[in-house]
Amino acid sequence: MIKHFLTCCLCVSFTITTIKAQETFVPQKSAEVKIMLDKPVGDMYPMWAWFGYDEPNYTYMKDGKKLLTELAALSPVPVYVRAHSLLVSGDGTAALKWGSTNAYTEDSNGNPIYNWKIVDSIFDTYIKRGMKPLAQIGFMPQAMSTNPEPYKHFWKPGDPYSDILTGWAYPPKDYNKWAELVYQWVKHSVERYGKKEVESWYWEVWNEPNGYWKGTMEEFFKLYDYSADAVKRALPTAKIGGLNIAGTRSENAQKWTNAFIQHCISGTNYATGKKGSPLDAFLFHAKGNPKLVDGIVRMDMSPQLKDISTGFKIASSYPETKNLPIIIGESDPEGCAACGMATNPQNAYRNGTMYSSYTAASFARKYLLADKYNVNFLGAVSWSFEFENQPWFYGFRDLATNGVDKPVLNVFRMFGKMSGKRVAVQSSRMTPLDAIVENSVRGEQSEIGALASADKKTAAIMLWNYHDLDQLETAESVQVSISGIKAKKVTLTHYTIDSLHSNSYEVWKKMDSPQNPTAEQVTALEKAGQLETIGNPQKLNVKEGALEINISLPRQAVSLLKLDW
Template structure:
């Protein structure tokens, strides 16, 4: 497995070189005199299939890093919180054994494992985005076989855990009892700050739901009643469906409106579609950023069409370049390096543009990536860390977290329009864009240099003109410069350079941890008359963050 993944990396790195003796000139104008809306940190949501990884060594480390991004404002979603089992994690699997029944069929509740998971979040300043699922074995209408037989590329995923309950009253009572327990354990105000939604992708019957649409709506209504019985002010919503190009969202909105089911937020998923290209020029990954944005737009349009729901907060419950974090393969070769981080830098601003265009209230987008415990280094999963070592994509979120205050205009003459990206993706010329924020006397500018094709290309020479700067920034100053590219904040490149060791020594691991760090440099700048200018190099598939002032 490792050899095949390394071969993919080497094939990509050996692709025909594009001339490097030139740069792409880019002009970016930032106007700090026009602060707009507050920065909306929609990126502060994460999740994973496997709940029990959170309590393991690298899971705890990764959660701590997430919590440090924005303490007590980062949320985590996971499957399998109600699944039967002993808490052993596996690909796309986990369990808490929250519910069993005695010989007489009476409910037996057990909070031990789920408390351990949520305590782990709480200690690291991460809050739950609660997915109420899946079905305990004792409640399932089709309990055997119960645990799935999934393997990346084969096996049956939908087994007993995916079916409706044999008793909706017991399902509702379980949820009431558990939420009441959480209120007693964590406090009423804390639990009221969580999100509660039902199940996962019930519009994909081949995977996550073995019942009908009407049965899912009944399941959801019972779940909401169960939450609200224990905590009337709890934040409830749904349906966390896959962005499958159907009208399920419209049907859901009609149902909750007709049934009077409380709905505080709406949720769905949107995924991209990378491919592995083989042609005369060699082999490489090609991303599908257009697919991801169009999937989101399909759901935005349905929500915007319903006046009663148009202003409801929206959480995109999974927002990723493709659909299976636990799956490997050539098309997923973007994950370890800066292809992933630059993609995220390019897609999140477009998602916010799209929400603004449709007039909907986007509150968050969950990156369905975490870590896979005790796997080979850089094994090709969609994850934020590998063996406790931050990947470039984790560093991208660290840069997002540095954007504070209010958004200010930042116009790049090499940034592709939203319509172009949604229609064509990023083909031909690259997308070299920018976003900026002003916080008191601090200006932060984020630059990205992205292309759908993971091929070499010339660097960008970005000339920035900064206008309308606060008077407190006048004079000669230093600009902090943070980079994520082939040579910076990139543990994967360092691992390849040391020969891709399967079991890094302590010294090699220390080197990788150092290579993963964001290490700011400084460059001088002179602010005169509230204006300044500077030029920075942004390599292809790279990100640069500039911060002027503190």
């Protein structure tokens, strides 16, 4: 075997209790990881290339456009984007958990007035970058709401979450007017972007009707029927789905989900009077549950994975849905992107590498759960974008702060370098699927796991050192044995996210955490936010299709070993 030793330095993760890391270390433990490039287990499809956010008006603002450009560059196929509030009344001024387009108003006689200017500016931003909308049909325009006052909320972090539920969350006064609004929107989209383009989008009705909807279950089904019928009248080949339920694993959510599917299969359609309703994609949500324990963040992947497992299981249980495209409409470590760590200290995982390692470990399990239930898994929307003109590293769940990329975004850059087939992996320290679904990673040892892919002339191995507790430990030695390489020589590039690489947050802290960084500091932060390598690419000899690579992997770090030949 050819042995190549690469080292990286100890990771510094943010916790409420400040823990100082030593700058040098001697690896104390070891893990063995085996990668079998000649044993495919499934496609390396880009289900990770989906993103979403509450505040649609950020889309066309300075940092929003910058981040969307970067997201569009992640994947060789189009990235999908989902945003709330695309039909909400207002002047387009952005605020936390708020957005508006004023797409629908009425004149003094109650006649509809359609204005697509802001909606177009949002979708134009996507289309210009080769992205696709996961177009959310919602929420209720003020002129159409059965309870229009109060309408705009003024929620801020620390306020009761229920304060956001104002007039936009209610059913329409007139379902025919609602249907006509949806019809006109889809018709306008076809006229503006072309039939072929809009056929490639997904449309979906509302968001989390077991929380964001102030009507009954049957009233939501009625809203869905009228919306789906309108979409199909405007473009018969359009794809529409639902229901983006929250807390999928809960008894209440399962009741909603099964009732919705059964309604779409055999219920009486409120709009047409016929049997059933169109359902071209099945959507649900999945969230984890971090807590603060003795001043330290403790993540919990189990609720999120149970949500996913439940959603996949429900979809696979009906002949009519088992082959439908499945989209996890929001898939995150917890449920409130705009709740910063000042008011929600358990969210302190968001700035550093804790978020990175959680993302790597959880997305790997999404592939495995899709394999287990044999479902048509299309995408998982990371409800994480950016918050325009907010304090630096405030602790929002975002991918960038003030135009500077956070460590977590580099995990998606790593995913973008993986293609072809997923291949078999074995790790002496990887938690079995059923165990991590049930208990997350709570033992004395952290998890050292792997996800690997192989294509015609390239392979990629993602490795992570994850534990639910955001504590620092001595970096660990990882022996990576690779077999099935169809080349005699390869070029190895080692990308990593740790305290010294791909980590704008650590660089910002070393600058004494400036809230008004200089232009020179911003440039340095932007550079630190990009995906970095350890050393330069190296040429390695392969013997009998095999190679051994040894690296040191700090707690909460993520590495990608990229082989090219």
